[in-house]
Amino acid sequence: MGDLECKLGYVFKQRELLTRALTHRSAGADNLERLEFLGDAALGFVVARELFASARDAQEERLTLMRASLVKGETLAEVARVIGLGGHLNLGEGERKTGGADRASILADALEAVFGAIACDGGIESVAEVARRLLGSRLANVGDGELRDSKTRLQEHLQANGLGLPEYVVVATAGEDHAPVYTVECTAQGVRGRGEGRSRREAEKHAASSVLAVLGPATGDV
Numbered sequence: 001m002g003d004l005e006c007k008l009g010y011v012f013k014q015r016e017l018l019t020r021a022l023t024h025r026s027a028g029a030d031n032l033e034r035l036e037f038l039g040d041a042a043l044g045f046v047v048a049r050e051l052f053a054s055a056r057d058a059q060e061e062r063l064t065l066m067r068a069s070l071v072k073g074e075t076l077a078e079v080a081r082v083i084g085l086g087g088h089l090n091l092g093e094g095e096r097k098t099g100g101a102d103r104a105s106i107l108a109d110a111l112e113a114v115f116g117a118i119a120c121d122g123g124i125e126s127v128a129e130v131a132r133r134l135l136g137s138r139l140a141n142v143g144d145g146e147l148r149d150s151k152t153r154l155q156e157h158l159q160a161n162g163l164g165l166p167e168y169v170v171v172a173t174a175g176e177d178h179a180p181v182y183t184v185e186c187t188a189q190g191v192r193g194r195g196e197g198r199s200r201r202e203a204e205k206h207a208a209s210s211v212l213a214v215l216g217p218a219t220g221d222v
Contacts, residue, residue, distance in 0.1 A: 007083040008114070009133045014121050019090075021113035024106060026092030026176065032113035039116030039127075043071055046128040050139055066142045070135060073108040073197070074206060079134050080107035085114070098174060104206065105181055105198045150209040154188065157215065163189055166211065168204045186211050 005011050005018075012018045017035070025031045047070050051063050058066065069075065080086065086101035089110055100106050119127050132139065154166055166188035175181035182200050186193050186207035191214045195206025 004083065004085070004088050008118075008130055010118055010122065010126060010130050012117070012121050017117035017121050018114070021117040022085075022088050022110060023090040024092065024095060024100065024110070025179065026095045026100070027090045028092075032110060032116075035113040035116035035120070036109050037116065038119055039112035039114065040071075042119040042124060042127045043112060043115045043131060046124065046131050047071055047135070047139070049128070050132070051142075054139070055142075069142055070138055073104060073202065074209070075135075075138065076108035076111045077104035080111045083134070085110055095175075103181065104196055105202075150205050150212055154186075154208040154212050154215075157212070158188060166208065168207065170200060170203070189215060191215055 020030060021032050021035045021039075023031045025033055044067065047067050048063070051058070051066050051070075055063060055066065081102070085107055089101055089106070091100045091106075095101075095103075095106070115127055115130070118130055151166075158165060166186050169185050169187075170182055171185045171194070172183040173180055174183070179198070181196055181198060182203040183194060183196050184200060184203035184207045186195070186204065188211050191211050193207050193210025193214070195203045195208070195210060197203035197206055
């Protein structure tokens with residue numbers, strides 16, 4: 001875990017907190033769920049504070065959209081992949097065999113739990129320091145494109161070019177009963193893209209993002 005701490009830029013005084021944050025619910029009762037709850041709130045606060053200080057002309061609605069784009073599951077999963085978080089996760093056998101270590105929803109939950117562990121171990125200012133380290137470029141470059149979700153941007157792109165609307169189909173449901181993971185396939189102009197999510201809507205947005213990466217001039221951010 002020393003390598004992970006190096007990438008986080010934070011060394012834990014209570015290493016058991018980090019161990020718990022990396023333990024998925026499928027691996028046992030002493031897992032990340034409570035830390036995830038805390039991390040979600042802590043990260044939301046520090047991102048809101050950063051935006052409040054830096055985006056001085058933004059009104060409440062825009063600030064809310066900016067914060068949502070920075071703490072959404074897809075963004076957190078991307079950050080988790082950059083720091084190699086999946087390789088440190090303690091997963092149950094079933095999740096491990098089905099690729100849970102690279103599943104966006106699992107990675108996002110685990111990163112939130114890591115922020116929760118940092119909050120417990122070092123306080124809110126430590127959370128802020130790590131958030132700035134991991135989200136720095138995203139914090140500085142939240143543009144209008146990121147404030148509209150990928151389903152909206154895909155539809156706008158198709159309509160602007162006189163093309164038909166995309167189709168979404170649920171092709172698989174996995175995970176545990178209390179925490180299902182949906183896989184949705186999006187089809188537009190012969191291009192197919194798949195996405196996973198903890199809800200059908202989240203999975204649809206990820207699938208639309210995959211199609212946008214091929215069809216659209218905009219980025220595939222969700």
